Structures are given as structure tokens and as C-alpha cells.
Amino acid sequence: MAILDQGPLNYKENIPPIIVDNYGKWRYHEIPRAGVLKHVSKTGAELYSIRAGSPRLVSLDFVRDICKLADEYCDGYLRFTTRHNVEFLVSDAAKVEPLIAALGAIGLPVGGTGASISNIVHTQGWVHCHTPATDASGVVKAVMDDLYEYFVDMKLPAQLKMSLACCLNMCGAAHCSDLAIVGVHRTPPRIDHDKIRKGTEIPSLVACCPTGAIRPNPKEKSVTVNEAKCMYCGNCYTMNPGMEIIDSQNDGIAILVGGKVANARTAPMFSRMVIPFIANNPPRWPEVTEAVRNIVETWAANARKGEKMGEWIERIGWEKFFEATGIEFSDKLIDDFIFSRETFRTGAAFKYTK
Amino acid sequence: MAILDQGPLNYKENIPPIIVDNYGKWRYHEIPRAGVLKHVSKTGAELYSIRAGSPRLVSLDFVRDICKLADEYCDGYLRFTTRHNVEFLVSDAAKVEPLIAALGAIGLPVGGTGASISNIVHTQGWVHCHTPATDASGVVKAVMDDLYEYFVDMKLPAQLKMSLACCLNMCGAAHCSDLAIVGVHRTPPRIDHDKIRKGTEIPSLVACCPTGAIRPNPKEKSVTVNEAKCMYCGNCYTMNPGMEIIDSQNDGIAILVGGKVANARTAPMFSRMVIPFIANNPPRWPEVTEAVRNIVETWAANARKGEKMGEWIERIGWEKFFEATGIEFSDKLIDDFIFSRETFRTGAAFKYTK
Amino acid sequence: MADKKTPQLDELQNGKWPSFVTEIKKAAVKNEASKELLHLLERSYEEKRGHWKHGGIVGVKGYGGGVIGRYSDLPEEYPHLQAFHTVRINAPSGWFYSTDSLRKICDIWERRGSGLMNLHGATGDAILLGTTTDQLQPIFDELSEEGFDLGGSGSDLRSPSCCVGPARCEHACYDTLEACYNITNTFQDELHRPMWPYKSKIKFSGCANDCTASIARSDCAVIGTWRDSLIIDPEEVKNYAASGMNIQHVCEGCPTEALKYNAETQELSVIADECSRCMHCINRMPKAITPGNDRGATILIGGKSTIVQSAFMGWVIVPFMKMEAESDYEEFKDIITRIWEWWDENGKTRERIGETIYRLGMSKFLTEVGLPAVPQMVYRPRANPYVFWPEDEIKK
Amino acid sequence: MADKKTPQLDELQNGKWPSFVTEIKKAAVKNEASKELLHLLERSYEEKRGHWKHGGIVGVKGYGGGVIGRYSDLPEEYPHLQAFHTVRINAPSGWFYSTDSLRKICDIWERRGSGLMNLHGATGDAILLGTTTDQLQPIFDELSEEGFDLGGSGSDLRSPSCCVGPARCEHACYDTLEACYNITNTFQDELHRPMWPYKSKIKFSGCANDCTASIARSDCAVIGTWRDSLIIDPEEVKNYAASGMNIQHVCEGCPTEALKYNAETQELSVIADECSRCMHCINRMPKAITPGNDRGATILIGGKSTIVQSAFMGWVIVPFMKMEAESDYEEFKDIITRIWEWWDENGKTRERIGETIYRLGMSKFLTEVGLPAVPQMVYRPRANPYVFWPEDEIKK
Ligand code: SRM
Ligand code: SRM
Ligand code: SRM
Ligand code: SRM
Ligand code: SF4
Ligand code: SF4
Ligand code: SF4
Ligand code: SF4
Ligand code: SF4
Ligand code: SF4
Ligand code: SF4
Numbered sequence A, B: 001m002a003i004l005d006q007g008p009l010n011y012k013e014n015i016p017p018i019i020v021d022n023y024g025k026w027r028y029h030e031i032p033r034a035g036v037l038k039h040v041s042k043t044g045a046e047l048y049s050i051r052a053g054s055p056r057l058v059s060l061d062f063v064r065d066i067c068k069l070a071d072e073y074c075d076g077y078l079r080f081t082t083r084h085n086v087e088f089l090v091s092d093a094a095k096v097e098p099l100i101a102a103l104g105a106i107g108l109p110v111g112g113t114g115a116s117i118s119n120i121v122h123t124q125g126w127v128h129c130h131t132p133a134t135d136a137s138g139v140v141k142a143v144m145d146d147l148y149e150y151f152v153d154m155k156l157p158a159q160l161k162m163s164l165a166c167c168l169n170m171c172g173a174a175h176c177s178d179l180a181i182v183g184v185h186r187t188p189p190r191i192d193h194d195k196i197r198k199g200t201e202i203p204s205l206v207a208c209c210p211t212g213a214i215r216p217n218p219k220e221k222s223v224t225v226n227e228a229k230c231m232y233c234g235n236c237y238t239m240n241p242g243m244e245i246i247d248s249q250n251d252g253i254a255i256l257v258g259g260k261v262a263n264a265r266t267a268p269m270f271s272r273m274v275i276p277f278i279a280n281n282p283p284r285w286p287e288v289t290e291a292v293r294n295i296v297e298t299w300a301a302n303a304r305k306g307e308k309m310g311e312w313i314e315r316i317g318w319e320k321f322f323e324a325t326g327i328e329f330s331d332k333l334i335d336d337f338i339f340s341r342e343t344f345r346t347g348a349a350f351k352y353t354k
Numbered sequence C, D: 001m002a003d004k005k006t007p008q009l010d011e012l013q014n015g016k017w018p019s020f021v022t023e024i025k026k027a028a029v030k031n032e033a034s035k036e037l038l039h040l041l042e043r044s045y046e047e048k049r050g051h052w053k054h055g056g057i058v059g060v061k062g063y064g065g066g067v068i069g070r071y072s073d074l075p076e077e078y079p080h081l082q083a084f085h086t087v088r089i090n091a092p093s094g095w096f097y098s099t100d101s102l103r104k105i106c107d108i109w110e111r112r113g114s115g116l117m118n119l120h121g122a123t124g125d126a127i128l129l130g131t132t133t134d135q136l137q138p139i140f141d142e143l144s145e146e147g148f149d150l151g152g153s154g155s156d157l158r159s160p161s162c163c164v165g166p167a168r169c170e171h172a173c174y175d176t177l178e179a180c181y182n183i184t185n186t187f188q189d190e191l192h193r194p195m196w197p198y199k200s201k202i203k204f205s206g207c208a209n210d211c212t213a214s215i216a217r218s219d220c221a222v223i224g225t226w227r228d229s230l231i232i233d234p235e236e237v238k239n240y241a242a243s244g245m246n247i248q249h250v251c252e253g254c255p256t257e258a259l260k261y262n263a264e265t266q267e268l269s270v271i272a273d274e275c276s277r278c279m280h281c282i283n284r285m286p287k288a289i290t291p292g293n294d295r296g297a298t299i300l301i302g303g304k305s306t307i308v309q310s311a312f313m314g315w316v317i318v319p320f321m322k323m324e325a326e327s328d329y330e331e332f333k334d335i336i337t338r339i340w341e342w343w344d345e346n347g348k349t350r351e352r353i354g355e356t357i358y359r360l361g362m363s364k365f366l367t368e369v370g371l372p373a374v375p376q377m378v379y380r381p382r383a384n385p386y387v388f389w390p391e392d393e394i395k396k
């Protein structure tokens, strides 16, 4: 029988000696090259963290491979970052370059530090979830292949944090990212009355719809959807498999930009929609990679040093963002949900655009 | 029989010759002293506008008195401003000082230009309305007496626009003022079933409540109020005299600050509540005048030149406003209505206060 | 009514600010209703509450608005206040009056009302404060005779108003007085005969200083602006510099960093494409900087005060339109008529246009009213992904 | 399953970024389910749609969460994917692992699952991706034996996570790893046995850089800060100046104008009272500027993503609390317990705590949970005058 409630592994037994010795004593850091952080301790100790990109969806072979490297170069320890990169903690400067070479040998790029694009926080997609409007890993692979140079180099105005979520549940937490790729459905749920009749609590299903589009259908002992009111959030489908929301013809991707979470200089901001829809085009989603590259490079070419995507846009004005990127503005980008009012321009000062 | 739909008087027949001649030709203005604007035309003409404070609620004698002055000094024309001051349009520089003296003789102060406090936009109060939570003219008189020096002089950091509304209908448009004095009710309506039974459309009365506090009461052929849900907006009373909202024991005044409408430098802003309640204390409302003076003088002492109330507060942070003025913060000042979310501090950066 | 003491109001005759109590007392000398008003008001000061009831439906023939009915809740004690209605006179553009005009109002009001008035009401009408029901029609007849007309009240177009504009202000980007006059005249039916879900207001400001507070106080704000570059007079810049003005400081206040000053050469320049026409620099240096030549107005919709869904400020629906020729006015009238029709069809009772749009969504509004969506309409795009897709953009 | 072609996925083995397809293929060599997954995914790429059904209720004894049930909608064609559940392992603080720990997971997973995993899931768990129902209990038993425990799923506390903090970062204002470990251990019941209206997440970031994105991704964000002044090392300032850094530019980025640099004396100073501890200057000059000595954390509540009421960011409910001693953790636990209790009582099904507070009002929340209202909680006060007055503040 399993021991219940023993809690996670104790981190203390999973940190390398150099961290045990310098825990809480770090004085400053430098970034000697992309993907390498050098932290210097008050004790004088120096720690090199080598950050390697990961596909996140990995095999046992992968895990064992990186364990082998960690044994060889890092006293048998490693860590993962909040963005699912792997970090190798090297206490001996001489091992840095050999480790980077060894990582290269197993196909892992080193980068993602400082003014670069780090790994894309992402989700399950077609690999494992039941509501996706797009794939996750495939789009990430396509985008990261395309923007690879910005991972292994630090040539951007600031860090660029991307996220991908394959449906509006937004497990990728795309809502506060510099650039977010979000799977969207575009058609109302198709109702499978048989499935719904099987043990559905109709009032809860009706109540779950944020726009009040769902009404009871007593005749069918099921529900109906007022299609004009539905905005395809999929909440009803999460509640009930009888509200089939996936529509391969019409599912696809929206792009949001300008979010952030750090408090440095400016307060955290939400990402905002700039492209409402791009059709799924596997395996490489070329329209998506192109749209992303366009936004990234327009920002890179125009922002000031240290200016994050959202800070740049807020400085020049969103109207100028559309002009600079050439992205088409449309009424779909104008909010019409609960907090819409706060997005309307309640002032006569704005810039003209071509 | 009256002529219908003839429309307002034609302004063209009501502007003095100097304006006819220089219409649309003004080049620039100066403010030689408080209450006097000197406009210079491309034609070389100079126009002096003398701005006099008015109680707004005036007698025929008052109107005839100012007409007399206008005949004497201004070719028989005058105007009123958007804040209900009287403006005398003098085309002869030599007449400026004598007119100011003549205005002084009938008790009208000259001022309200530039970095001063202008007349308070206000409403009916106990003089003529049926829903007031406070008086209008009396509070305005008390406040303007107290702040008189700031009307006749231009010693503030910027213009200060005050408004007063005697109930939440806010006829004084207090919602975007540097400083707003607003009459507030604080108890739920007392229902007069007899009045309600007389021809009330119960569903409309139920629907009018923004918080859903009103429910039909079929037994009484009337309604009931869920008192815990009522926030005393008085909308039901406006709809129906049977929902008596006035409560002399508990009605009083709230203070809001920091609104603006001009687009200069910063976008228009809403006024925000800083004092939720001060009891009515006629005839001079000393607690109100003191609260207003405190806010005005704290702003005057701390703002930069040209910085409006709201701009100053936004720069230092609202938390610092409370510290600087010594005004107590409480949960009543935290929004809990539709757009509340946008007022919450969604960031870890803020200033501490004592 | 016998003379009673009014100690509280008397106190409000002290102090330097002109006293409304003194005004009521002046009126009370000639008018019994005004005398009763004084005493009723003293009573309100004692009891800390008003004594007016809901207005019943009173008015003049042919109109649904223009009069606010008002009755005292103590008619036995204050018989002259039993009915004490107000009459709203639509004021001339910019509140310009010849003394003749004003005296005509006075003469009528002396004979037929309390002798008290508000110059002006918060919406901009000249308010004749307090008369009886039987006087309403004669007052209107006589006012009408002299060329006056009533203002709005109830669920109609309220009397539009405008800033002083080109009459006395160098900043005016269009003729606010003429626009207000012309447009008010076109919409006389809408103004006098309530027929909408609720009230609707228009205010005209000649520039982004918005001296009528139109963005806050009107459902439709017409704010002057320009489309080309603001104009800098290099000589006057040098004069300002010579006078000791800190021009660098003016540039620091520019919200878009569009204004640049070279202290060495004393040259001031603007990046026209970046300027948002906020008026700041023009306000500070009116001799040296003026609005551009290609002038017009921005139209904003939705402003209102608190009741019920919160106060709203107007938001941009037309970034720029000319406001010069009759055909420009026609275009404006066409747009606002479409908007009113949409609101009339979709709005609930007591729902202002801004609230209706908020409830139903801007994109529905724009589509149905026929206005193109442009990024100037929003500070920023939506943060949620809840887009509605029209059927014709969906694959079947 | 017979080998079929997977041309679309094969294409995703090209390119420089490491390929998840390669990973699936590696797993497919040893595991039939992974092989089927490859083909099912290729089919999804062809059809542009997923092939997974809603998860049924599956789990392990004693727990309500920790496993996500998953079934293919094509069980006949892909029999090994008929059931393909995931197991969430609560990861150690800061995602530090000895290779021993990782290998133990691998060994179990090799025997009992697909051999595929996510390191890590977006919440922070180590995700074992794909196994059958009968394997769930043995997997848990074996993991448990090796000291691992499951993470959260369903309407429970989700596995808390934290930034690398004092383990490797000079900015850490409290011990994020210990706080996360300690607090997670206390709330094992809440984590394993769903009993709330919906999920609830906690994330720990050592400073306002918020490297866990806690403000966006957790219902309760614990963000390190300090109460005294940040500390400036004058010598290091001079070193930075000597190295050519534009220190004036660093000061310009300070949002509160609290940081002043005297280029002549090369002196940098801060007005501690004005500093909002945004981390900007510290980020730019880590050798010269460090957080103050009196350290602790700000607590924010309400963060979550889009479904249903829009995405929310957490907002401040406790501006500062110490986060050092066990008693500090106790205080935190006490507060969060009161909050959960309040939410449990007031929240609707599938309503996150932020949505419940938004619906019922912050002041109700604060009063009932017993937190004092302070101005730090809001960017600005309410713009509407719709205050609720408690009975005891009203005159009867
Ligand atoms: C390793 C990691 C924490 C962890 O526990 O895993 C981390 C580590 C560091 N962060 Fe971070 N951050 C990490 C995720 C984040 C995130 C969250 C995210 O990526 O989703 C943010 C918030 C981003 C946002 O605002 O949307 C984040 C915002 C920052 C900032 C603020 C940057 C700014 O100017 O806005 C700094 C300061 C800086 O870079 O100067 C920072 C600074 C740092 C420093 C320099 C701290 C230090 O002194 O050690 C570390 C190296 C940064 C680098 O990569 O250049 N870290 N950092 C995370 C690495 C993720 C990755 O693999 O790429
Ligand atoms: C007369 C009047 C227009 C009218 O048609 O009646 C008017 C007249 C002028 N305004 Fe105004 N404004 C008038 C109400 C307003 C209002 C509305 C209000 O008071 O409710 C505002 C918006 C205030 C706000 O933002 O809340 C207003 C915001 C401005 C501004 C912007 C100030 C700023 O920096 O934010 C300027 C520019 C300036 O003062 O430099 C301005 C400038 C001017 C100028 C200088 C324009 C000119 O060149 O002639 C006029 C003299 C200003 C002065 O008094 O110092 N006027 N002005 C109004 C006088 C009201 C009064 O009796 O006090
Ligand atoms: C007379 C005046 C106040 C004054 O002393 O100046 C006034 C007086 C009344 N207003 Fe007003 N409003 C007056 C300007 C305003 C303004 C200011 C403006 O127009 O710039 C506003 C705020 C702007 C707006 O339109 O939102 C205003 C917002 C209201 C409201 C709330 C409307 C809303 O949607 O939020 C009500 C309630 C209602 O209509 O039921 C209201 C209702 C009323 C009523 C009719 C009370 C009622 O429900 O019966 C008041 C009659 C008082 C009386 O007996 O004399 N009054 N009212 C103003 C009109 C005079 C004029 O025609 O010039
Ligand atoms: C596995 C994971 C995505 C990933 O690939 O990493 C995931 C997967 C799912 N999430 Fe999530 N969420 C995951 C992190 C998140 C996050 C990010 C975070 O925690 O930082 C979010 C956004 C933050 C938040 O909590 O709001 C997130 C917001 C949601 C939501 C919407 C919640 C909301 O209130 O807005 C749902 C819908 C629901 O719970 O019904 C959801 C539901 C789901 C479900 C359970 C789908 C469902 O309704 O049954 C997904 C199961 C997929 C599968 O079959 O494997 N997931 N989910 C992440 C959890 C792994 C882990 O434990 O480490
Ligand atoms: S974002 Fe949607 S589709 Fe993707 S893993 Fe989360 S719940 Fe599933
Ligand atoms: S998809 Fe969303 S909006 Fe549409 S019916 Fe379902 S819950 Fe309602
Ligand atoms: S603010 Fe209220 S009480 Fe005052 S005049 Fe307007 S409706 Fe009447
Ligand atoms: S006062 Fe307002 S909140 Fe209270 S019952 Fe009346 S309409 Fe509802
Ligand atoms: S709004 Fe502009 S044009 Fe009109 S008076 Fe004010 S400053 Fe002049
Ligand atoms: S008008 Fe405003 S935005 Fe334009 S240059 Fe002048 S200050 Fe800048
Ligand atoms: S949040 Fe702060 S303490 Fe934690 S890793 Fe990021 S910079 Fe360091």
C-alpha cells in the first residue's frame, strides 16, 4: 500500500553540494554567453548554469541521457526551469564548454537567457487532451525551429516570453505572455442529446455558459444552444461530452501579444489579441510561424533596449502597432465581454495610421 | 399659439460687434490678472473677457444688474461659461478696471481663470429636486466662501474644477471632476405599498434595480427589497415615488477626487471616492469645507506646476495620497461594482504608507 | 405667508462668495412663491431633508419635454409651492446673449413665475425656476413670441451645447457655435418629443481641451482636432525662449514624445505622425504653436454619469471628420440618426446608448450602424479570446 | 499495430529545435502504446482534430486527484490507447533533482507506462503521460515507495511551485523552496482530496520579477519583497560607471522617480519611501543594488486564466508579511485557510476564488476573512459611489 500524503521529494536532498554551500549567499550574476548564467557567491564560489532547450514531451531515453550528462558534469544533479528548460549546474568553469558540446551532440541547444526567446510554455494539444483546437508540441516545434536564432543568441531588445495554449482553458497561461498562441474554436457546440440525457444535471449545464446561450430543452430532456449568443469558449464541453465543440474545419489559432508578469518598470499586463484566426496548417503551420516572426522582428527593429513587447506597444500606441506590423485591424479585436469598457478609447488623443 | 420647433435664439444675433469682426480670427490669449482673459486677434483687435463668479441661482434683479453693466461696458452683450460664470466682453482696455470695480460694488468677485478654482458646477438640492441627499447651493456657498482666495487668485499648481451633485443621478457630472462633492443616501428605500399599487408596472420596477435587490411581492401587489443587496442608488425612487429613499438621519456627502476631461498631457479620468460619508451639517457644512480645503491645500503644496489633481495623485500613487492628506482609507473605497476588477492592484509594486 | 425667521439661511448671506440666499430674498420681495421657498428651504436646513415630491406630467401643447413638474409635499403649509415647475429654455450657442434677449426673459418671468432662475442648468438650458401649471402654456407662448424655444427633458434629445469656440478662442478647430445651432435646429422633433429609451445629449468642444466636458457629460461628444501637422512659428518660439520659458519642460509634458526642442538652435519641431493632438504644447505656447490647417472633429459616443451601470466616458467612433460645410453637418446628422435608430431598436428603458453598446458589444454596434472598425477606437485590443464569428466567415 | 507511414510527423523531426516526434519514436521502439500514439497523432495531423474523449473518473486509493483519465475515441483502431491516463507527480521545490530521483521515476514508468513524460506540466508536476487503468495503483504504490507523491488535479489544491530562489538567485527575498515545501506538506489533504468549488493554485516567487508568473497563473501568489530601503554599494556604482554603464538611463526606467544619480560625484541614491520595489534597478545593477534587509513577501489573490469570467491577475491582499520562521508560515497558512473556507462557503461550482471575490465584492471578502483594508490593495479607489453601509454604521 502506498504511503498517503507524504508530500513531494524534499528539495534538500536534490540540490547539488555547491548549492548547499551557497544557499542564500548568491551575490550577483552575469551572462557570459547565451544560455550560460554565472552566479557568484559571497563565499567566492562560482556557479555556471547551462540552460538547454527541451521538447518537454520527452522519452525515458531523453531523461536518462540528461541524467548521464548531469552525472558527468554536475555531481549528479540538475533542474528544470519554470519554462521547462533543463539547467545543468556546473561548479567547475572548465566543464562549461565540454558540457555545451556534449549537449550539442545529443541535439540540445543552449540558450534562452537574457534578451532571447526562451522555450515556449505549452500544453497537450492533439497528443493528450480532449478539447484542443490545435496541436501544442507541433506548433511549438515549428515556431522554435523558425526562431531558433533568437534562442541561441541574445540579440533582442529584451526577453521574449511565449506561450501556447491549445484551447481557451489556456493551460499555457497565455494570458500574460509577450506573445501567445492560442487554439480557438469558432463554431457552437453540436449537441449529442443521447450523451446529455445520460446523467447530465441540466441546470448546471445551463448555468455554466458565460453568455447564457444554453437553455433547457425539456422535450429532448436535453438542452439547446442559442447560436447567436455562443462565443465557442468550450466551457460546456468541459462540463459535458455531449456538447461537441471540436470542428476540424473551423478550429485554428489566434495570436495575442504584449502581456507580461514581472513588475520591473511597468506593472503586469494582459496579452491582447491582434490576430483573431489562422487556420490549422500542419505539420508546420507556416502562416503562424510567419505571423510570429513578423511581430517579433517588428518589435526587435523598433523597440528600445530593455523594452518588452508590451512596453513598446504601450509607448507607441496600439494603433501604431498595427501600422508597424501591417496586421489588419478588425472589429473582432474590439472587446465585447465583461471588462470591454476599459479598453475603449475614452479620449480624443490618438495617432492616425495609414 | 406658440411657434413650435423654432429652435434656440440665433447666436449670431447675440454676439457683440468685436466678436462678429474677429470670429475665428483669434491668435492667442494672455491672462493679465485673475479673472481677465486678453485675446488678441489676427486683425490686431484686443478683447478683454472679465469673468465674474455667480451664485447661478439668481433673481431677476441680478440678471438686470448684470445687463446694466453689460450695456455700460460691453456694447450690450454678455455670456455665461460652461461653469456658470458670467463673462463680460470688453473691447476697450480702459474699461477693464472700472468694470471690475463695478462688479465688486454689486458683490461679484472676478476670477476663476488659469490656475485657480472656478465656480462649482452644481445642481438643485433642497431648492427644487425630489431626490437630494444634501443641498446644492448651500454647500457650494460654504465651500466657495472658504476657498474664495483661490478663485480671485491664480496661485494653484493648475486649474481646479469642482462639481457638486446632490444625489447619485449626478446632474453635476461630478464623475470626471478634480474634486466632486456628491450627495449620498445610505439606507434602502422604504416601501409605500399604497403608492406602488397605484399603477406601477411591477416588472419594470423590479428590472430597474442594478443589483437585483427588488423582488415582486404578489401578496401586497407590490415589491420587497433585499436590503443586503441594496446600495441606495435611488434608481427605484426615480422610477417610483413609493420607494422613499430620503433619510434625513443618514443622508450626507461623499468626496471624490482626481477626475479630468481635457486630453492635455494625460487622458480623461474618472473621479474616485476618497471620503465615503460626511453627515449633513447645515448651514455651513464645516466638515465638508475642511475636508475639501485639506485636499486642495495638500495638492497645492505637493504637486508640480501644471499638474492637475488627478495627475499628481497618479504620479505619487493613490496610497500616498491617503498618507499625504491624512484621510483614512477603508474598505468602502474599494470598488465592488461591475468594473471593480480594473481598480485592484494586480502587481507587487506599490509604496508603503504610515 | 407670514414672515418667519430664517437664521440658517441668513448665515449663508455672510462670506465673500455671492449668496443664493440673497437672491431668493430679492425674489421674495416681489413674489409670494419665492418667499415660501425661502421658508421651506429653511425648514429643509433644519430637518436636513428636501420637501419636494415627484413631478407629475405637465407640459405645453405640442411638446413632450421642456418642463420639469414639481410639487411640494407640504402644500397646506406652503400653498404657493403646491406646484413649482421649472421651464427649460434652450440657450443660444455659447451662452451669448444680448442684454435685450435676457431682459425679455426677465419680463416674462417676472409676470408669470417666481422670478428665480438658474443661469444655467447643468445641461446648459436657461432654467426658469418655479411656476404653476396654469402658467406653463402662457409662458411658452410668450417666450416663443420673442424667439425663444424650450429645451429638452425626458427621454429625448437634451439641449445640445458648445464651448465658446471661434467666437473667442484661438484653439477652435471647427465652428462649435454654428455646428451646435445648425444641428440643434435639425433635431427639433427629437428634442421636443420624447420617444427614445432614455435621454441623449450632444456637446460640442472646439478642441481636445474639451471645455464643455463633452466626453463625460454627453452621449455624443464632438471634439475638434486636425489631420495634418500642428504649426510651429519659429520666431515666436525664440520669443518664448527669450522670455525665459522652459521649453524643454513643455516637451517633457508631451505624452507621445513628438515634440523636440533644440536648446542651442532654439528650434522646436514636431513629428506630426506621432502627435496625438492632446493640446498640451499649444496650451503652453499659444503664440508659437497652433493646430494644423486640415481641421475637423473626432466623434465619441457613450458618455454619461453614474446611474445605473456606472459613469461612462465617451469613446471614439469616428476619428476624424470634416465639420465645415453643410454637407459635413449632413454626414454627422446621418451618423447620429443611424445611431439613435439602432439604440431605439436595441436599448432597454432607461438605458443610455453607452450602456446599450456595452451590453450588446461594440462590434455588433459598429456593424449594424455601418461604421468601420479602426484601432483608434480602443486604447488596446481585447484581452479575452471570446470572438463572435459571423456565419459567412465559417466553413460549412 | 502495424508500422504505418507518418510523413507529417516525420517532417517535424527536421529543424534545429529538439523534436517531440523523435521522442515519441524513441518511446515507440519499446512501447506499443507510444507507437499507436505516433499513428494516432499522424491521423490528427491529417484530420486536423484530436482523438481523445473526456476522461472518466479514475484514480488511486485514498486520493481524489493526481490522475487525469483519458480515452481514445477510436479504441478499436488503437487498442493500446483505449485508456491512456496521465499521472501527476508533485515535483520537488524548484524542480531540482538528483539523477537518482529521476532515474527512479524512469524505471517505474518504463515498466508501467508509455515511457513518455512531460518535464514538466504547466502547473509544475512531472507528468507521466499515458498508462492504463490497472497500472495506476501499482504506479502510485511504487512511486510512493521511492518517496514520491502525486500532484493535484480536480477541484483541489494544485501542486504549488516556486522559483529557484535562494538556491541560485541573488534576488530572493525569502526562501521560496522551503516555503513551498513546508506549505505543500501542510496542505496534503487539500491537495489530494478535491472538495472545493474548483481548483486553487499557489506559486512562490522570490521577488517582483515573478519568475513563476505567479500573478497570472496562481490563485495565490507569494511574491518576495522588503520593507526597508534597498541597499546601494557606492563602490560598485563607481565600478559600473567606470565600465561605461549609462546609470542615468537606469534611473529613467525607475517608475517612481525614486532613484537619483549624480553623474559628477558618481553617487547613486534612493528615496526609500518612494521606491515601489519593482526590481528594475536591481536587475540592471545587481552588483551595486540589492533588496533591503527586512525581507518578506506580498500576498496576492485571484490569478487565473480565461475560463469563464475572463483572465484575472492576482491582486494585493497582504502588502507585507515576514516569511522566515515557522510562525510566519503558520500565519500564511492561517490566512489561506480562512480564504479557502470563505470561498468554499461562497463560491459557485467552477468559480475560482478571484471570480467569487469579484462577484461578491472585495469589502465583503476582506471583512469576512478578517483582513484590514489598506490602499495598497488597489491601484485606485472606486469611481462609483455605490458603497454598501453596514447596519451598525447607520442611525436608527
Ligand atoms: C530560471 C528562471 C527561474 C526558475 O525558477 O526556473 C529564471 C531565472 C532568472 N530570472 Fe527570471 N527566470 C525564469 C522565468 C521568468 C519569468 C516567467 C516566465 O518566463 O514565464 C519571468 C516573467 C516574464 C514576464 O514578465 O512576462 C521572468 C522575469 C525576469 C526578469 C524581469 C524582466 C523584465 O525586465 O521585465 C528578470 C530581470 C532581468 O532579466 O534582468 C529576471 C531575472 C532572472 C535571473 C537573472 C535571476 C538571477 O539573478 O538569477 C535568472 C536568469 C535570467 C535569464 O534567464 O536571463 N527574470 N523570469 C526561469 C527561467 C525560465 C526559462 O527557462 O526561460
Ligand atoms: C470659458 C470656457 C469655455 C466656455 O465656453 O465657457 C473656457 C475657456 C478657456 N479654456 Fe477651458 N474653458 C472652460 C471650461 C473648461 C473645462 C470644463 C469645465 O470646467 O468643466 C475644461 C476641462 C477641465 C478638465 O479637464 O476637467 C477646460 C479645460 C481647459 C484646458 C486644459 C487644462 C489642462 O491642462 O488640463 C485649457 C488649456 C489651458 O488652460 O492652458 C483650457 C483653456 C481655455 C482657454 C485658455 C482657451 C482660450 O484660449 O481662450 C480659455 C480660458 C481659460 C481660463 O479660464 O483660464 N481649458 N476648460 C470655460 C470656462 C469655465 C469657467 O467658467 O471656469
Ligand atoms: C436641472 C438639472 C440640474 C441643475 O441644477 O442644473 C438637472 C436636474 C434633474 N435631473 Fe439631471 N439635471 C441636469 C443636468 C444633468 C447632467 C449634466 C449635464 O447634462 O451635463 C447630468 C449628468 C450627465 C448625464 O446626462 O449623464 C444629469 C443626470 C441625471 C440623471 C442620471 C442620468 C444617467 O443616465 O446617469 C437623472 C435621472 C433620470 O433621468 O431619471 C437626472 C434627473 C434629473 C431630474 C429630472 C430628477 C428626476 O429624476 O426627476 C432633476 C430635476 C431637478 C429639478 O426638479 O429641477 N439627471 N442631469 C440639470 C439640467 C438643466 C438643464 O437642462 O440645463
Ligand atoms: C497538463 C496541463 C497542460 C500541460 O500540458 O502542461 C493541463 C492540462 C489540462 N488542463 Fe489545465 N493543465 C495544466 C496547467 C494549467 C494552467 C497553467 C498553470 O497551472 O500555471 C492553467 C492556467 C492557470 C489557471 O489555473 O487558471 C490551466 C487552466 C485550465 C483550465 C481553466 C481554468 C480557469 O479557471 O480558467 C481548465 C478547465 C477546467 O479545469 O475544467 C483546465 C483543464 C485541463 C484539463 C484537465 C482538461 C479538462 O478539462 O479535462 C487538461 C488535461 C489534459 C490532459 O489530458 O493531459 N486547465 N491549466 C497542465 C497541468 C500539468 C501539471 O499539473 O503540471
Ligand atoms: S489548453 Fe485546452 S486543449 Fe490544451 S491541454 Fe489545456 S484544456 Fe487541454
Ligand atoms: S461554447 Fe461557451 S458560449 Fe458556447 S454554449 Fe458552450 S459554454 Fe456557452
Ligand atoms: S443630482 Fe439628484 S437631487 Fe440633485 S438635481 Fe440631479 S436628480 Fe436632483
Ligand atoms: S436604491 Fe438602488 S439598489 Fe436599492 S433597491 Fe432601489 S434601485 Fe435597487
Ligand atoms: S474646447 Fe478648445 S476651442 Fe473650445 S473653448 Fe476650450 S480651448 Fe477653446
Ligand atoms: S499636441 Fe500634445 S501630442 Fe502633439 S506635440 Fe503637442 S504635446 Fe505632443
Ligand atoms: S523571482 Fe526573483 S528570486 Fe525568484 S528566480 Fe526570479 S529573480 Fe530570482
Ligand code: SF4
Binding pocket: A265, D230, D253, D254, D255, D256, D257, D258, D259, D270, D274, D275, D276, D277, D278, D279, D280, D281, D282
Ligand atoms: S526598485 Fe524600482 S522603484 Fe525602487 S528604486 Fe529601483 S527602479 Fe525605482
